[in-house]
Amino acid sequence: MFNLSIPTLDSKDSFGAYAAGPEDAPTIIVIQEIFGTNAGIRAKCDALAAQGWRAIAIDLFWRQVRGLELDPDVPEQFQQAIDYMNQYNLDDGVTDIEATIRFARGQGAPKVGVVGYCMGGGLAFLAATRTDTDASVGYYGGPIPSKLNEAHAIAKPVLLHFGENDHFIDADKRRAIHEALDANPHVTIHDYPGVDHGFATQFGKRRDEAAATLADSRTAAFFSEHLK
Template sequence: MSETSIQASDGSGSFQAYVAEPEGTPRAAIVVIQEIFGVNPGIRQKCDDWAAQGYLAIAPDLFWRVQPGVVLDPDVEPEFQQALQLMGQFDQGKGIEDIEATIKAARAQLGGGKVGVVGFCLGGRLAFMAATRTDSDASVGYYAVGIDNLLGEKHAIAKPVLLHVAGADHFVTPDIQAKMHEGLDDHPKVTIFDYPGEDHGFAAEMGKRRSEAAAELADTRTADFFAEHLG
């Protein structure tokens, strides 16, 4: 487990990323996309878990243009409010550019091969955007926010996408969930799983938001998805 520096594609500088490497040759790579709380211990644990399954896992610091090195705890109210402020300052288009740079860096480290992305909350939205705007080989979004206003990009999805939807998500209300299903259920590359009664953040690695049974189910489905599409 280490840090690496990745050059931004727009020439504006470089950003840090947490890297977890498996024992032996990686089967593929997975870019782990943060929530609004930065590359915190929960996101690092996600990377470590993927490395234990044989993947090279990289979590880029996507808030670096606003405030590098953000590490926040969603269970601490002032830190939660700080996270919301950072999200308001965050340029999602630049975030996708940085995710694309991370995908390229991961491929280079692999010496070629497949790279998937998995994101949570804001990262879930960015994972969907990565499916439409980058060459990610497979994309997974957990409780992604605002997918309803990205449906105009669905024609650009060329590789498999998996979305985990929390049925009682107070950020993604039932009407938005309905629009997601209406817009994506017939897409040949998209699979949506619903988790009735679960709230936003149910698959967080630590803290009050985690819902163990639902998290384990979603993570098993994600592991199977990546095994199928990344190898």
């Protein structure tokens, strides 16, 4: 599954990653949902590579278990993913993203962005507040409402996507996100009516084709503007 090994920031360990596309191209770090670097996340990397990017999906849960790959449409595996998420330290995730940004630039990437989904969408937001990523995209980032106190640190372009029927990020939480971020000129937020959490998964029962296609087209235009 993995074709890269990325050193941690302290160089005392390393973690796996799946990569597609030329090393010296502008790079997009793909931050997984809670289901590991599964087939859907790898397919997103392949799609980005087909558009001319270097895409790197990192193994976030490597401190708990290496190479986790779960199917969200299987109830037992969905619950297993929830259990891993509940044990996970988001600060570790930001550290691994920062290490990957450093790795990509060391390979010759002129610019590096991040895109994340679900928990990864929250980490994309934190990458925008804590790292020097050039542009960040978050899809339905569940941790964002609890991290809005960091919004003042956003200094590079950020794009966020939310479903209006998201049962994890309800209307009150989305309202708080808008109140905290709408005035920031670096941030653009899109809300998608009638869709739930996970609507842009690459495939599976949660995908909403129309909303996913629209959101992904906006993401493509955003990265073309800010990473090229």
